[in-house]
Amino acid sequence: MVEFKTISYDVVQVGEEFKSDDFLIKPEDVETFAFAVDDHHPWYFDDSPYGGPIAHPALLANQALMMRHSRYIIPAGLHAKMQMEFVEPLRAGMRVRSYGKVIDKFEKRGRYYMVTEFATKDEESGAVLVCGQFTQMLFKGERHVA
Amino acid sequence: MSLKAAASISIGDELAPRVKPIAQRQIDAYSGVRPKSIHTDVEWAKKKGFAAPLAQGLMSTAYVSQMMVDLLGEGFVKGGKINVSFIKPVLAGDTLTMHGAVRSKDAEGAHTRITVEFWCESQRGEKTLVGTASGLAA
Numbered sequence: 001m002v003e004f005k006t007i008s009y010d011v012v013q014v015g016e017e018f019k020s021d022d023f024l025i026k027p028e029d030v031e032t033f034a035f036a037v038d039d040h041h042p043w044y045f046d047d048s049p050y051g052g053p054i055a056h057p058a059l060l061a062n063q064a065l066m067m068r069h070s071r072y073i074i075p076a077g078l079h080a081k082m083q084m085e086f087v088e089p090l091r092a093g094m095r096v097r098s099y100g101k102v103i104d105k106f107e108k109r110g111r112y113y114m115v116t117e118f119a120t121k122d123e124e125s126g127a128v129l130v131c132g133q134f135t136q137m138l139f140k141g142e143r144h145v146a
Numbered sequence: 147m148s149l150k151a152a153a154s155i156s157i158g159d160e161l162a163p164r165v166k167p168i169a170q171r172q173i174d175a176y177s178g179v180r181p182k183s184i185h186t187d188v189e190w191a192k193k194k195g196f197a198a199p200l201a202q203g204l205m206s207t208a209y210v211s212q213m214m215v216d217l218l219g220e221g222f223v224k225g226g227k228i229n230v231s232f233i234k235p236v237l238a239g240d241t242l243t244m245h246g247a248v249r250s251k252d253a254e255g256a257h258t259r260i261t262v263e264f265w266c267e268s269q270r271g272e273k274t275l276v277g278t279a280s281g282l283a284a
Contacts, residue, residue, distance in 0.1 A: 036176035037208035058211040
């Protein structure tokens with residue numbers, strides 16, 4: 001049973017780990033993403049050099065970002081920085097999960113931030129597909145969402 | 147892996163700009179619709195002080211990825227990297243123009259890593275994203 005707290009600079013701890021729900025990449029997810037970002041490259045729908053269609057490299061970025069929602073209520077917070085490395089092509093049919101760890105939190109010019117590193121893996125093979133880190137701005141103390 | 151020839155890419159080369167009008171329906175598709183979201187709930191976004199819902203900054207990383215796949219193909223899908231900062235909010239109804247220019251070519255094992263500087267401007271002339279992306283060439 002998860003006891004959800006509202007995330008804040010004071011609450012989050014360096015070293016804290018996150019894990020997303022698992023997610024089956026479906027053809028409709030690729031199609032939805034293509035519509036959302038207006039990228040209809042034929043590799044994502046027909047054939048690719050990898051044999052059959054692949055998915056957009058950045059398809060799972062939001063899964064990494066949403067890991068924190070598995071433990072916290074997240075009031076709107078500025079996304080400051082994003083680093084991603086694309087290790088293996090993504091494909092519909094893969095069941096994937098993102099794993100993360102808070103590696104830093106800091107104050108800069110009166111604003112508060114947390115840095116989370118992540119790796120998104122193919123749950124079947126264990127292979128890392130995408131990895132990187134992101135920096136989010138936080139409120140200092142607890143605030144109510146509503 | 148079939149990579150683009152590094153010799154065909156020069157430092158200073160500019161990528162063709164990509165124009166991205168951002169509709170609310172696209173933000174909804176990207177972020178998933180839910181109440182009390184600054185991305186998909188118009189009234190909530192206004193309550194939080196924004197003239198319109200905000201596109202997630204991450205949407206712009208997909209535009210960077212698109213331009214890098216166009217430039218390097220397989221050398222970005224496997225071995226690509228993105229490192230960006232989001233510096234201004236992007237609102238539903240905005241039109242972004244993505245710019246990129248090749249900044250470096252560095253040996254990486256048997257390959258060459260091509261690094262492109264990116265910046266994204268809104269129709270207001272504001273830079274909304276800056277950073278780099280890179281991938282491999284032969």
